[in-house]
Amino acid sequence: MIQKRTWENVIWSDETKIEIFGKNSTCRVWRRKNAELHPKNTIPTVKHGGGNIMLWGCFSAKGPGRLIRVKERMNGAMYREILSKNLLPSARALKMKRGWVFQHDNDPKHTARATKEWLRKKHFKVLEWPSQSPDLNPIENLWRELKIHVAQRQPQNITALEIICMEEWAKLPATVCKNLVVTYRKHLTSVIANKGAEGPGVELDFKQQEDKLQPLMRRLCSMEDSSFPSLPYPQEAYTSTPKRKAKAEAKKHTRWKLWFL
Numbered sequence: 001m002i003q004k005r006t007w008e009n010v011i012w013s014d015e016t017k018i019e020i021f022g023k024n025s026t027c028r029v030w031r032r033k034n035a036e037l038h039p040k041n042t043i044p045t046v047k048h049g050g051g052n053i054m055l056w057g058c059f060s061a062k063g064p065g066r067l068i069r070v071k072e073r074m075n076g077a078m079y080r081e082i083l084s085k086n087l088l089p090s091a092r093a094l095k096m097k098r099g100w101v102f103q104h105d106n107d108p109k110h111t112a113r114a115t116k117e118w119l120r121k122k123h124f125k126v127l128e129w130p131s132q133s134p135d136l137n138p139i140e141n142l143w144r145e146l147k148i149h150v151a152q153r154q155p156q157n158i159t160a161l162e163i164i165c166m167e168e169w170a171k172l173p174a175t176v177c178k179n180l181v182v183t184y185r186k187h188l189t190s191v192i193a194n195k196g197a198e199g200p201g202v203e204l205d206f207k208q209q210e211d212k213l214q215p216l217m218r219r220l221c222s223m224e225d226s227s228f229p230s231l232p233y234p235q236e237a238y239t240s241t242p243k244r245k246a247k248a249e250a251k252k253h254t255r256w257k258l259w260f261l
Contacts, residue, residue: 053158076115
């Protein structure tokens with residue numbers, strides 16, 4: 001549990017895949033009517049993106065932390081090695097305050113018994129992350145910024161892609177990172193108010209999410225704060241148990257990623 005109850009004291013982390021010719025940004029052109037398929041108005045594509053690299057990175061409200069390339073298929077041992085070499089140096093470089101909290105999602109590599117034991121022995125505080133919930137990690141927005149900047153430089157091979165990724169990651173402004181963290185509580189309360197969606201135009205079954213996100217808000221946000229908006233569910237919703245669903249119906253409930261821009 002976060003003692004100071006502030007998002008600025010969290011280091012957010014995740015992995016992402018970046019392709020050489022990936023669909024990382026949208027290009028717009030001026031064209032005549034019915035000329036959308038003209039060669040000059042289209043962009044060539046390459047099957048499977050022409051190659052890709054896997055990255056692990058972290059950031060906080062003070063700026064981006066380390067970014068490293070994962071060259072092999074990641075397993076629990078490799079993940080722990082990445083943390084041992086990059087997590088604490090990132091915290092020191094970002095000048096995190098004492099008692100900072102580490103965030104990662106519920107990927108099997110992250111929640112493995114050996115990984116949990118390693119984090120416990122290193123005395124790292126880990127932010128509890130709801131299972132099967134909307135992906136509310138603000139680093140997803142930072143990944144999108146990185147991919148747009150990388151696509152603009154048009155890398156031609158894997159080596160160039162890695163170099164450009166490292167350069168563009170280092171250029172990400174600290175103000176962007178701070179803004180993502182400062183507005184995080186607003187986004188989280190918005191998701192709760194909209195039953196799991198950022199806006200009314202997106203539908204998401206939230207029956208199994210409300211019991212997870214609302215207690216998370218209670219732990220991480222001071223409920224005595226008058227600026228905290230009232231939650232749209234009664235008190236008993238915090239301890240309610242979701243109803244069991246038929247297998248056919250359960251297949252409809254997929255994991256949604258919400259991009260807060």
